[in-house]
Every structure is written in structure tokens, then in C-alpha cells.
Amino acid sequence: MNRKTLVLSAVVGLLAPVLAGCGGSDGGSGGGDAIVVGTTDPFVATKEAPAPVDPAYTYDTNTWNLLKQTIQTLLYIPRGGGEPLPDAASQCGFTDTGSESYRCTLRSGLTFSNGDPITAEDVKYSIERVSNINDPNGAVGLLANIDKIETSGNEVIFHLKTADATFPYKLSTPIAGIIDPKVYAPKKLLDGFTIEGSGPYTFKAEVKDGKMMKAVYTKNPKYKGALKLQNSKVEIRYFPTAEDMAAALEKGDIDVMNRSMTPEQIQNMQAKPEEHVNLTEIPGQEIRYLAFNTNAPVVKDKAVRQAIASVVNRGDLIKKVYGPMADPLYSVIPSGITGHTNSFFNEYGDGNKTEAAKFLSEANIPTPVKITLNYTTDHYGAATKKEFETLRDQLNSSGLFDVDLKGEPWATFLPKKNEGKFPIFGLGWFPDFPDPDNYIAPFLDKDNILSSPYANKRAIDTLIPESRREADRSAASNTFAELQNIVSSDVPMLPLWQGKQYIAARDDIFGVEWALDSGANLHLWELGRGTAGS
Structure with missing residues (x-):
């Protein structure tokens, strides 16, 4: 064949x-x-990151894919996409018309893989533990809208601070995974590569010098849930x-x-x-982008960020590095997701050196502007180095910038990013769930994943809550269009490309x-x- x-x-x-x-x-x-x-994709336990597979710690695709096999959630996204369906739950749903109260009933007879029974209190413990630990590396922001959790028998009731039609999707992610309170301490991460859950697989790691x-x-x-296994073991x-x-x-x-x-x-x-x-x-919904620490002196002036957005030529970048594996991306919301617009192209075009020079000149910023692009060497594939070399060359050839590159392993890159040590850095984003909210809120809402000081009051206080009130997600398209325009105007991040998968x-x-x-x-x-x- x-x-x-x-x-x-x-x-x-x-x-x-x-x-x-x-x-x-x-x-x-x-x-x-x-x-x-x-x-x-490597898994490494280090002094800086001793608990790489604890659900309260991790927020990257590689680790979440590990947890999805082993830690069960109340809901799961079915084959081919669509709305979440019950997994550990037998049924779930909003109990009010305002999407502020959500109730799930557990399947009967659920146990962890070690035989410990699973109760509604365990679900409550698991989710509250994430909030109590509040690790900056984790996805605690996905749970920030929970006001309180109540249990009654085998039912779990989530009371939300504000309406959120996307909440069922959030319960399908590993941050809402059900873990055994006997194994996971309430306010301390579980070091090493131990996982105890009730998912379709048990897990064992072979580790050498802290590396899996x-x-x-x-x-x-x-395992009692909705998934049907086509194999007995995977390595x-x-x-x-x-x-x-x-x-x-x-x-x-x-x-x-x-x-x-x-x-x-x-x-x-x-x-x-x-x-x-x-x-x-x-088809892929992965995006790559540059992010900016808007308090860093070199990019604090918006004109510098706008100039970078003008100079970058996505078509040239893809031609030289990724070929058929990627398409240009001109918005934080990718093509194929409800509400997508080409806000960055409308604002800056592509490879527009004249416009870039104008931004810097009007802001009285002397050129060339000396900057460093930081990237991770071992997390997004071997082409990442060439991608950043191409970005460097584009910026330098404009005569407006003097660019250095610095790459380092993910194990040290991530803590430094979270501590705000990088003025400019490259990241990728794989959606937690297929909704435009998941390309907006993680970057613009409070406690954003960029660890950025950037905050837009209208986005946080009005537009994001407004978008979540719409059960019909297409009805929020105008709101998402305005949010994308805010990103392209202020440039706290710069979308580069949208990837395909193989x-x-x-x-x-x-x-x-x-x-x-x-x-x-x-x-x-x-x-x-x-x-x-x-």
C-alpha cells in the first residue's frame, strides 16, 4: 500500500x-x-518546575494531552467537535435562563483507578484546589468565574459570578479534572510524574535524570464514562x-x-x-504570535509595537519556514472560528515599512530600536529557530530595528515568561475549546496567560462578559469584532500564523x-x- x-x-x-x-x-x-x-515534545521535572503533570500547575498542550488520557472530567468534547457531552457526569445543564447556575449529576459507581470511590465532594475539592493553589503556570483563569460550588448527594452545582455560555466547555478541560484527595494535597502541588485519576487509561512514566x-x-x-477504547495499551x-x-x-x-x-x-x-x-x-486551530510585556521600556510605547506589526511580513515568513503547514493570521481569532476578522491586515497591511517608519517618527522614537526576540527551543518544533531568524531579518532589513535573538528550553523559558522577564517573546496557542472566547479571554481578561500588565477596561468589564451571555455564539460576532479591533489597535500581542496538523x-x-x-x-x-x- x-x-x-x-x-x-x-x-x-x-x-x-x-x-x-x-x-x-x-x-x-x-x-x-x-x-x-x-x-x-519533552517532559522534564526541574527545580523550577518540579510538578509538571499536576492539573493545577500545567497549561500547555503537551501536558493537557497527557492528562486527557488519565484524568476524567464531568464533560468531554465528542468526536468531530460540537457541544460537550457527559463523561464522569450522567447529565449536566444550566438550571436558569441566565446561564449563571450549572448542575451536574455524577454517574453511579465511579471510582479512581486505585479503587477509591468518587463523590460529588471530590469534584468540588478538585476544582477548588486549583483556585486555592492559584499557580501562575496553570489555567486557573478558566475557573475564575465560579462564585461557589455546592454539592447535594451525587450532584454538583456551580454558581457563577456572571453569565457564561462557555462554562460547559471549561468543565471539559483538564483544569476541571477530578483528582483523588488522598493523593493530591489541598494547597501543594504533587511533584514528579504521578497521576491518579479515573480516566480511560492508567499512567506510568519511565524517567531518567528528571526527564520522561x-x-x-x-x-x-x-473507567466508567462515554469513551470507547480501541486499544488496551499505548506507549x-x-x-x-x-x-x-x-x-x-x-x-x-x-x-x-x-x-x-x-x-x-x-x-x-x-x-x-x-x-x-x-x-x-x-484542520488546525493552532496559532503562533509574538507577545509584549507592555511595561518593558523598549515596547512600552505603543508606536514600537505598531511598527513591529507593520514590518512583519507573514507571507514571506510562511514561504521561507512553514510552506503548506501554515496560513497567515491577521487576528487573534483564527479563520474557521465564529467571529473571525482580519483586523491586523486592515490596520497595518503586511510588510509595510513606510507605515512602520511613520509610527516611530510621530512618536519621536530614535531608530534603529534595539530589541531582543525570545523564543523556546524545544516546545514548538525544530522550525521555531528558523522562524525567529526570519522575523529578525525582516525587522533588521527595515533599518528601523536592531534585533537580537535568544532561545532557551521550555523548562526555563516558561518561568521567566511568567515573571515578566521578556519584553518580547514568542508563544503558540492551542484552544482549550472551539469557541472565540478562548482566543480572547486568555489574552485580554484578568490574570491573562501572558502575565502581561496590559489591561483594557472596556474589554474586561463590558465586552467579554457581554459575549458570554450569548448562548447563540454567532450572536456575539459584533462583540468579538470589537475585541479584535482592540487587540490590533493596542498590539499587546501580534498574531503571525495559523497552523495545519499532520x-x-x-x-x-x-x-x-x-x-x-x-x-x-x-x-x-x-x-x-x-x-x-x-
Whole structure:
């Protein structure tokens, strides 16, 4: 069988009712061998970050994908997208017309993988623990609208401070995962790589010198929920380079590879098909951007940020670095998400050096402006270095900037970002859930993920709460358009590109098209070995 590229359209969710019945029976994988998945994303426990897999600590795609396999949530996003459905819960819903009170009933007989029973009080404990710890690295902001949590028997009632139609989506994320109070202390992070949950898999890590070398996911016989497993065991193996990972796939040492293949690998796999490996393209909602510490002297004046926004040429960047793997992004809300506009293109164009010079001249800022672009060397793939070299060259060639680059590992990059040590830095964003709110509130609301002092009163006090009152999300499009215009006007961040996603797999693996959704959420339970039945 020659390798082919399978392209899933943005309407893949419409196929879910047709394909949902396909695949083996629960737990079947065509054999007892583990399905082996390769990745270049490292997991490291350090002195600065000793608890990399605690739900209260982490807020990155790599770790959330680990937790999604092991920590159960009340709700989950179904195959192909759509509104959240019950998982640990048997039913959930708003109990008022104002979207301010939300009630969930737990499934009966739920237990953690160690056999401890799960109660409504455990759910309350798990979510309140995140708020009590309030770690700056975590996603506590997603829970900030909870006023109080009550329990009654097997029911959990969430009382919200303000209306929030997106709240069910937030309960489907790992920050709202249910953890065992006997294992996780109320106000202290759990160091190391221990995970105790009630999700579809149990977890065991092989660690050397604080670095995870292999992660083993074994079917959890105590799991009670909506997910159907197509395998009994999955291993994640970590590779130092994308080239090492690809060699392992070619030899058959691994069955699947995803993050992070290089643009060159994707192009070669498309141009020169080989036997026994399929490449699947999946629509992506990943974005990349530059962020600014608006209190840092070098970028405190908005004119500097506007000049950078004018000079950057996204088409040139993508052509030189990412090719078919990315599209230009001119707004914080990507194409394909309700309410998207091209606010940055409308404001600045692309590669407009004349406009950039005008911003600096009118603000009486001498040129060239000396700046440093900070990026992480091991978190977003091997092409990141070339991306920042291209951005440097664009800015320097304008004659308006004198740019240095500084790259460092994620384990040290993230704490420094959170401490506000970088005036300008590069980050990626994978949505927690497919709603425009999740591309706005994390960057503009209180306690934003950028650790930025930037605050727009109208956005925080009026527009974000206003958008959340709309149960029909398309009805909030005008509000989101204004929010995008605020971002393009003030430039607390600069969107660069929107990515596509690819998975390569040996041709005896099925379920690959469902194993990664548009938000880069990994669903290991969808992978099976052999021929999918129907």
C-alpha cells in the first residue's frame, strides 16, 4: 500500500454520525501489542518546575494531552467537535435562563483507578484546589468565574459570578479534572510524574535524570464514562529530533508520529510516498504570535509595537519556514472560528515599512530600536529557530530595528515568561475549546496567560462578559469584532500564523483521523491496530 495523504475538511464533524460505529469493540486493538506513538515534545521535572503533570500547575498542550488520557472530567468534547457531552457526569445543564447556575449529576459507581470511590465532594475539592493553589503556570483563569460550588448527594452545582455560555466547555478541560484527595494535597502541588485519576487509561512514566523517556498508558478497567477504547495499551516515546522519530517510524519501531514533524518532512512525505505509512492532514486551530510585556521600556510605547506589526511580513515568513503547514493570521481569532476578522491586515497591511517608519517618527522614537526576540527551543518544533531568524531579518532589513535573538528550553523559558522577564517573546496557542472566547479571554481578561500588565477596561468589564451571555455564539460576532479591533489597535500581542496538523502512521493503524482534533487534543483511545470493523 503506497503512502497517501488523507485530508479531513473543516466539516469533518458532520461525518461523525456515519463513522461513529466503525472500529473494533471496546478494548480491541487487533492484538495485545501496545501502539507506540513518537513525539519530540519533552517532559522534564526541574527545580523550577518540579510538578509538571499536576492539573493545577500545567497549561500547555503537551501536558493537557497527557492528562486527557488519565484524568476524567464531568464533560468531554465528542468526536468531530460540537457541544460537550457527559463523561464522569450522567447529565449536566444550566438550571436558569441566565446561564449563571450549572448542575451536574455524577454517574453511579465511579471510582479512581486505585479503587477509591468518587463523590460529588471530590469534584468540588478538585476544582477548588486549583483556585486555592492559584499557580501562575496553570489555567486557573478558566475557573475564575465560579462564585461557589455546592454539592447535594451525587450532584454538583456551580454558581457563577456572571453569565457564561462557555462554562460547559471549561468543565471539559483538564483544569476541571477530578483528582483523588488522598493523593493530591489541598494547597501543594504533587511533584514528579504521578497521576491518579479515573480516566480511560492508567499512567506510568519511565524517567531518567528528571526527564520522561517513555509514557505507558494502560486501559483502566475501572473507567466508567462515554469513551470507547480501541486499544488496551499505548506507549509514548520521546525522541531528541524529528529525524530520529521519522527513522523509528520507517523501521517500524513506532506506529504513529505527530508532534513535531518538520515542514521539510511533511513536504517530502507528500512528494515521495513510501509503502506502509499514511500521512493524514487535519484542520488546525493552532496559532503562533509574538507577545509584549507592555511595561518593558523598549515596547512600552505603543508606536514600537505598531511598527513591529507593520514590518512583519507573514507571507514571506510562511514561504521561507512553514510552506503548506501554515496560513497567515491577521487576528487573534483564527479563520474557521465564529467571529473571525482580519483586523491586523486592515490596520497595518503586511510588510509595510513606510507605515512602520511613520509610527516611530510621530512618536519621536530614535531608530534603529534595539530589541531582543525570545523564543523556546524545544516546545514548538525544530522550525521555531528558523522562524525567529526570519522575523529578525525582516525587522533588521527595515533599518528601523536592531534585533537580537535568544532561545532557551521550555523548562526555563516558561518561568521567566511568567515573571515578566521578556519584553518580547514568542508563544503558540492551542484552544482549550472551539469557541472565540478562548482566543480572547486568555489574552485580554484578568490574570491573562501572558502575565502581561496590559489591561483594557472596556474589554474586561463590558465586552467579554457581554459575549458570554450569548448562548447563540454567532450572536456575539459584533462583540468579538470589537475585541479584535482592540487587540490590533493596542498590539499587546501580534498574531503571525495559523497552523495545519499532520499525523503519520503505519498502515496497520486505524482511527488516526479521529486521534487528533482541530485544537491539537490527542485522543489515544481512537487508535487501533488491524482492520477497523463496522
